[in-house]
Amino acid sequence: MRGVISTAILAFITYIIFTGSAKPYDLFTGLIVAVGVGILVGKFLVREDSKALNPLRWIWAVIYFLKYMLIIEVKTHLDVMKRVITGKYNAGIVRVPINVKTDYAKTLVANSITNTPGTVVVDLDDKYLYVNWIDVTTEDPEACRREISEEFEKFAEKIFE
Amino acid sequence: MIAFIWSVIILTLIATIMISLYGISRRPNLVKKLIALTIFGDTANLLVVLLGYRLIYPVAPPILPSLSKEALQTFVKTAVDPLPQALVITAVVIGMAVNVLIAFAIVQIHRLYGTVDTRELSKKLIQVEGGEQ
Amino acid sequence: MKKLIPITIIILIIFGLAYVMSGKIEPQENVRALGKFYLENSYFGDYSAKSPEVVTAILWDYRGVDTLFETSVFFLAIIGSLTLFRLNKKQEKEAKERIEKVEELTLVIKTVTKVIVAMILAVSASIALHGHLTPGGGFQGGSALAVAPLLIIAAYSKYALEKQGLDKTRALILRSIGLIGIALIALLPLTKGGFIMQNQPIFPWLGGSLIFYNFFEYLAVGAGFTAVFLLLAIPEKVFKKILGVGE
Amino acid sequence: MNELLFYIGAIMIIIGGICDLFGALGLLKFPNFYIRLHAATVGTIGGAVVPLFGVGFLALGSDFLGGMKYAIAGASFVTGIIVLLAASAGAHALAYAAHKSKLVKWEPKCDHLEGDEK
Numbered sequence: 072m073r074g075v076i077s078t079a080i081l082a083f084i085t086y087i088i089f090t091g092s093a094k095p096y097d098l099f100t101g102l103i104v105a106v107g108v109g110i111l112v113g114k115f116l117v118r119e120d121s122k123a124l125n126p127l128r129w130i131w132a133v134i135y136f137l138k139y140m141l142i143i144e145v146k147t148h149l150d151v152m153k154r155v156i157t158g159k160y161n162a163g164i165v166r167v168p169i170n171v172k173t174d175y176a177k178t179l180v181a182n183s184i185t186n187t188p189g190t191v192v193v194d195l196d197d198k199y200l201y202v203n204w205i206d207v208t209t210e211d212p213e214a215c216r217r218e219i220s221e222e223f224e225k226f227a228e229k230i231f232e
Numbered sequence: 233m234i235a236f237i238w239s240v241i242i243l244t245l246i247a248t249i250m251i252s253l254y255g256i257s258r259r260p261n262l263v264k265k266l267i268a269l270t271i272f273g274d275t276a277n278l279l280v281v282l283l284g285y286r287l288i289y290p291v292a293p294p295i296l297p298s299l300s301k302e303a304l305q306t307f308v309k310t311a312v313d314p315l316p317q318a319l320v321i322t323a324v325v326i327g328m329a330v331n332v333l334i335a336f337a338i339v340q341i342h343r344l345y346g347t348v349d350t351r352e353l354s355k356k357l358i359q360v361e362g363g364e365q
Numbered sequence: 366m367k368k369l370i371p372i373t374i375i376i377l378i379i380f381g382l383a384y385v386m387s388g389k390i391e392p393q394e395n396v397r398a399l400g401k402f403y404l405e406n407s408y409f410g411d412y413s414a415k416s417p418e419v420v421t422a423i424l425w426d427y428r429g430v431d432t433l434f435e436t437s438v439f440f441l442a443i444i445g446s447l448t449l450f451r452l453n454k455k456q457e458k459e460a461k462e463r464i465e466k467v468e469e470l471t472l473v474i475k476t477v478t479k480v481i482v483a484m485i486l487a488v489s490a491s492i493a494l495h496g497h498l499t500p501g502g503g504f505q506g507g508s509a510l511a512v513a514p515l516l517i518i519a520a521y522s523k524y525a526l527e528k529q530g531l532d533k534t535r536a537l538i539l540r541s542i543g544l545i546g547i548a549l550i551a552l553l554p555l556t557k558g559g560f561i562m563q564n565q566p567i568f569p570w571l572g573g574s575l576i577f578y579n580f581f582e583y584l585a586v587g588a589g590f591t592a593v594f595l596l597l598a599i600p601e602k603v604f605k606k607i608l609g610v611g612e
Numbered sequence: 613m614n615e616l617l618f619y620i621g622a623i624m625i626i627i628g629g630i631c632d633l634f635g636a637l638g639l640l641k642f643p644n645f646y647i648r649l650h651a652a653t654v655g656t657i658g659g660a661v662v663p664l665f666g667v668g669f670l671a672l673g674s675d676f677l678g679g680m681k682y683a684i685a686g687a688s689f690v691t692g693i694i695v696l697l698a699a700s701a702g703a704h705a706l707a708y709a710a711h712k713s714k715l716v717k718w719e720p721k722c723d724h725l726e727g728d729e730k
Binding site: 470471473474477478480481484485488499 | 680683690693694697698700701704705708
């Protein structure tokens with residue numbers, strides 16, 4: 072029964088927020104749906120329940136989300152908008168080393184890189200991410216890592232490892 | 233001014249219907265014909281929903297806000313017409329069914345003849361018929 | 366530049382005609398009589414359907430037979446599509462076997478798909494089960510539900526879905542359960558002296574039997590679409606081999 | 613408080629409109645697929661996720677909606693989060709497929725992936 076509880080909690084929270092009310096009917100059907108979803112897909116989603124239910128990781132996730140949306144996204148959006156007006160680009164695909172190990176941490180890093188305009192992950196393997204970067208200032212992998220993904224990895228380690 | 237905007241919206245929808253009719257009749261590609269047909273159906277549905285809209289402020293969706301007789305009075309005064317919406321739900325479902333069927337037919341045509349262009353398709357069909365005779 | 370000219374002409378015609386028209390037409394400000402009847406009667410009046418959501422009340426009670434036949438049209442279309450792609454038993458087995466190593470997408474997409482599938486299942490159930498309170502209902506929820514198997518087919522493969530036990534036959538069985546459920550609940554009022562598809566106050570605080578209609582329609586539409594997607598996902602190479610069409 | 617939420621939501625929707633405009637301009641102006649992808653990201657995050665959150669805040673601040681305001685707000689927040697997760701995976705899948713099929717002709721400054729695959 073691994074993963075059922077944590078998946079059910081995710082489904083329950085989604086259900087209640089989407090419904091937008093917490094009457095007994097909503098709570099009751101939400102519970103049934105959540106347990107059903109947990110049994111159906113839980114075993115594919117979560118490997119360790121204790122890790123998924125750790126509140127400290129959730130707090131870090133919220134802090135990361137706020138910082139990501141408010142600071143990092145704004146900076147990169149402004150940069151790409153400037154490039155749209157001037158039409159200057161210097162694109163290429165660079166190699167970026169990645170240190171995190173678990174699937175979710177890798178996904179978080181790759182998604183964060185893709186969601187910031189100006190960088191798109193093209194492919195990934197065990198050691199490297201291949202990032203399509205709009206402004207290649209350096210081709211050295213370590214320097215690229217400092218420019219692109221260091222901050223994301225720091226948080227990914229705290230949240231998922 | 234409001235009447236002007238109202239008529240601009242209606243005329244725009246009618247113009248979209250005309251353009252999609254042009255697409256259905258004049259484009260040779262079957263997939264593009266299907267896309268034009270989808271646009272045609274959706275625009276017609278939007279036109280029907282628009283006929284049920286009320287141009288007042290504030291306007292409410294046709295859902296009772298609370299289960300009391302007092303709420304019913306203001307509700308009837310502000311809510312939009314529910315009948316076109318219910319009809320449009322029916323129309324959307326049937327439009328989707330038709331789209332699924334047509335899409336399957338197009339996929340099958342592509343598998344059998346290797347093309348979705350009506351001009352080439354007619355040539356190939358003539359070949360097939362000639363071969364059988 | 367060449368494309369701009371017709372667009373400009375169309376826009377000019379629209380604004381000109383609107384200027385002429387605007388003095389003559391009246392924007393819609395009142396509801397028609399029939400709409401007012403539905404608004405007044407859906408919960409409180411003499412012809413009550415016992416649902417605060419007027420659109421759902423019209424859909425499943427006042428014009429219930431319409432909806433019944435609409436559902437049957439939809440499923441006739443799905444049956445028609447299945448007939449177009451008909452395979453016999455041997456061919457179906459052939460289509461289920463992996464021919465070669467299937468190329469799957471990268472780790473990132475797979476992980477995201479897992480999380481999104483769980484969220485979509487919850488959201489679609491919420492849309493369907495609140496059809497009697499908020500906009501939405503069985504068909505909308507079912508369409509949202511069908512996105513989940515579609516995502517799995519795109520990110521993993523059709524074979525992964527079949528390995529977990531959701532193949533075409535099971536999807537068709539689920540769809541049939543949904544349709545039979547709708548039919549049974551539609552016939553239920555006849556035993557109590559009502560007319561066909563009348564809303565029954567089985568659970569008055571839940572809007573009567575609307576919730577059952579919505580739930581069964583949700584099941585039927587979701588499973589029907591899943592069957593269609595599973596058929597569409599058979600690789601073209603396999604299909605050409607089965608049909609005997611040259612490469 | 614309601615006023616504040618309302619104005620935050622309205623500003624976010626306006627930001628979304630501006631981002632969409634720039635995304636569309638970028639799609640027209642940039643020369644090839646890989647660089648257009650960056651403009652498309654502006655359209656999905658700034659142009660879809662931010663206005664969806666904005667609609668949520670705006671609905672929370674509008675009292676005339678009555679009990680429906682929580683339903684509207686909740687639906688837009690959940691949709692925003694799903695788009696936030698799915699958009700990045702979609703952009704990544706597009707880039708992966710384009711590089712795999714080698715259909716796009718461009719002259720990058722450097723292409724380490726191609727070097728590593730050989």
